Amino acid sequence: MQNLDPPEQTPIRRLFTTAFRDQDLDGIGDAAVADTRELVAKYADAPEFDFTAEVARPVALFAVCRLLGVDPPPVAQFAALSDALLRGMDAGLLPEVREPALAAREKVSELISGWYHATRRPGLLSQVLAGAERAGVQEPEIWNSARVLFLAGYSTTVGAAANAVHALMEHPGALERMRDPRLLASGTDELLRFDGPVQGTTRACVERTEIGGSTIERGQLVLMLFGAANRDPEQFACPDDLVLDRSPNRHLSLGWGPHACSGAMLARIVIRALLTGLLQSPQPPRPAGPPWRERRATLRYPDRLPLTFRPAPV
Ligand code: HEM
Known part of the structure; x- marks a missing residue:
């Protein structure tokens, strides 16, 4: 799905998007609220906990596994594999990250082969497999796309959640304002704009093109920076402000x-x-230390985001 152009991409993309819409997404959302509440209760009195590792990672992993209809792997073990794969996306800049990424890819493939037996469970995976033949899509393409979806869905959701909470901590009162259901919807998109995890993507140019006085030849790779576009002052008024009802x-x-x-x-x-x-936590969260980001070119978010629910000392 990710590496084909239309029209070749269309049948597999359609198969997945239809199956997506057929899943109980609201039910997955309700379960994610319950997971978050349970984790938050666990750290209610902790002097410090890492929001990224202890909350965002399990909640995102459980949500994507519920979508697919598979059992979640152990969170910390899977997070280590996913991190190695993410680092591998920067192999062009840091050749030493390539080998660990290839080893992690192998392990993730083993995990996904284990899902073969889960395909009779209701979920996105069983639906796309059942519809593959009618859609003219080969099974290997399905497994490949399921791997992309699993990894892309997990790591980006962790990143978006960590960035969102970090931005809310830096804007006192902003989290509280999101109790308003209208602001919860528009504010979620604003948080995604303000600090989205996916910094950019590449495409190959298919015909000679002029942009802003530069010529891009057919076959040249173009790197587009979503992060920069999201702060474009010609598109967004006060782009560096967090405007929850933007x-x-x-x-x-x-x-x-x-x-x-x-x-x-x-x-x-x-x-x-x-x-x-x-x-829904009894006390609002507040920062318990500086966030820490691993240096990555592709996905940007705090890998460690220390928070606490204990009130600030007077
Ligand atoms: C807030 C979280 C998320 C963010 C910020 C995000 C961001 C993105 C972006 C920017 C792309 C386009 C990449 C490109 O053009 O090269 C993309 C593609 C994709 N995303 Fe997400 N994503 C998120 C969550 C998810 C989830 C939860 C899933 C599935 C469970 C998912 C599955 C996919 C797939 C399969 C593609 C490839 C689509 C294609 O190539 O046709 N993403 N995502």
Whole structure:
């Protein structure tokens, strides 16, 4: 799905997007609220906990596994594999990350082969496999796309959630304002615009093109920076401000065109669920230390986001 152009991409993309819409996304959202509440309760009195590792990672992993209809792997073990794969996306800049990424890819493939027996369970995976023949899509393409969906869906949701909560901590009162259901919807998109995790993507140019006085030859690779476009002052008034009711808000954090995020609906539901779960905590969360980001070119978010629910000392 990710590496084909239309019209070859169309049948497989359609198969997945239809199966997406047929899943109980609201039910997955409700379960994500319950997961968040449970985790938040666990850390209610902790002097410090890492929001990214302890909340965002399990909530995102469980949501994507519920969508697919498979059992979740152990969170920390899977997070280590996913991190190695993410680092591998920067292998062009840092050749030493290539080998660990290839080893992680092998392990993720083993995990996904284990799902073969889960295909009779209700969920997106069993639906796309059942519809493959009618749609003219080969089974290997399905497994390949399921791997992309699983990895892309998990890591980006973790990143978006960590960025969102970090931005809310930096804007006192903003999380509280999101109790308003209208702001919860528009605010989720604004948080995605303000600090989306996917910084950019590449495409190959198919015909000689002129942009802004530069010529791009057929076959040349183009790197587009969503992060920069989302702060374009010609598109967004006060682009560096977090405006929870921003409208219109045509950000690019979920991509655009034939390869736009096919999990966008679920992405929004899970981010909203995480914020709803946080808002149900008896005390509001506050920062318990500086965030820490691993240096990555592709996906940007705090890998460690220390928070606490304990009130600030007077
Ligand atoms: C907030 C979380 C998410 C963000 C920020 C995000 C972002 C993106 C972006 C920017 C793209 C386009 C990449 C490109 O054009 O090269 C994309 C594609 C994709 N996303 Fe997401 N995504 C998120 C969540 C999800 C979820 C939850 C799923 C599925 C469970 C998912 C599945 C996919 C797939 C399968 C593609 C490839 C689509 C194609 O190539 O046709 N994403 N995502």
